[in-house]
Amino acid sequence: MTPAGVDTPVPETPAVGGHGAGHGPGRPRSAEADRAIVAATVHLLAEEGYSRLSMEGVAARAGVAKTTIYRRWPCKSDLVVHSLGCLTEKLETAPDTGRVRDDLVAFMRQMVDKMRRSEAGRIMPGILVELSRNPELAQAFRQGFVEPRRASMVKALRRAIDRGEIRPDIDVDLVVDVTVGVFQHRLMVTGMAIDDDMPDRLADVMLEGISLRR
């Protein structure tokens, strides 16, 4: 008797976004609960990592019964996949200053700040192992989280090419990965300090190279 004519009694995730107007009889899903659950998931993902994230923990933090979660998502990974998709918030952006160097440095500064402080930024280390184990999660993470954050820097580099500031034959993706990778590597792997002018030094290295000019 479901609108779509499917006879399975399972809710099958009727798409959380689709209960706005006249839907059917009965009490509608609480949008507030949706919000609280996703927020709790993101928080715990950042704080504890994927493997230590538990449905009971999410329920407790969201102030919601476990049943309320399972009514929406059949399992933990589906909940996480959906929650990652909700992270479109204010992204870091490379401004258009007219000079690559300034664009890059500004982007890096924002990025470091986000990685350290924002909840979304701290999700990274706790989710990496799962990516190789759960392709759907990996897809959601890369498409909904990684890509949008790279986009603005890719644009900045393209602008720089158009302006004739940087070589047109460079591998843009490679440069973006360098920029992001260094800071992530420091934060997650080596634990070395990131001082205030590291973005400047990196910009120098990337723009001018490390070769000794003759």
Next chain:
Amino acid sequence: MTPAGVDTPVPETPAVGGHGAGHGPGRPRSAEADRAIVAATVHLLAEEGYSRLSMEGVAARAGVAKTTIYRRWPCKSDLVVHSLGCLTEKLETAPDTGRVRDDLVAFMRQMVDKMRRSEAGRIMPGILVELSRNPELAQAFRQGFVEPRRASMVKALRRAIDRGEIRPDIDVDLVVDVTVGVFQHRLMVTGMAIDDDMPDRLADVMLEGISLRR
């Protein structure tokens, strides 16, 4: 009645290495068991990650009883800390070819291969979350695993400075982090392909910079 005069009945980890010669009466610890346990730990660490690594799993894979493990290490994190210290195996090294570019490219090629294929190389993503949670583990990981692998590249860059190939004022650590970070970022985060001449392209970018020369 323990030699050291400590009255605690707990074994207190009598240092695994210390059962070589005449030690005391009774059957000595099996060195083969030591080896098997550590090998199993490293394997499972690479395959499953820290959080999914279980003492029971290690025991099963090592062909050893759980008691045999607990007799040596009081808990999982101590076992892992010790096992990480046993990873000194053949490290990737930057050869001394006389040209930085060749040294760098060779180092990168080896590194990518190790990251993909070797057991030690695959440990990375599965241990990162724990580093922020367990300082002792972080210390063991960084000192016993990360540092030795950086060392050879740091040397290569110093040689290049001495030869006058690269600018003497560059931040060596930064360059190393760039080199390692990019590949790690691709493998763990973006999942983008790493083609055969990516090391070459990266070496170009780092040596010559991306600026358009006038």
Next chain:
DNA sequence: AAGATACGCAACGGTCGCGTTTCGGTGGTA
């Protein structure tokens, strides 16, 4: 008002892994 559905709460049986204990047997040293 009637019916349908969501809600919180509490409890369930089940699985997993922890760290410990007991046991009979084994391989060394003195």
Next chain:
DNA sequence: TACCACCGAAACGCGACCGTTGCGTATCTT
């Protein structure tokens, strides 16, 4: 030979979570 610490196997109680169910209540649509 006597002794002693080691070994593997098995079982233990414990706690954390899982995903599900039943219940009484709340809140919508018709």
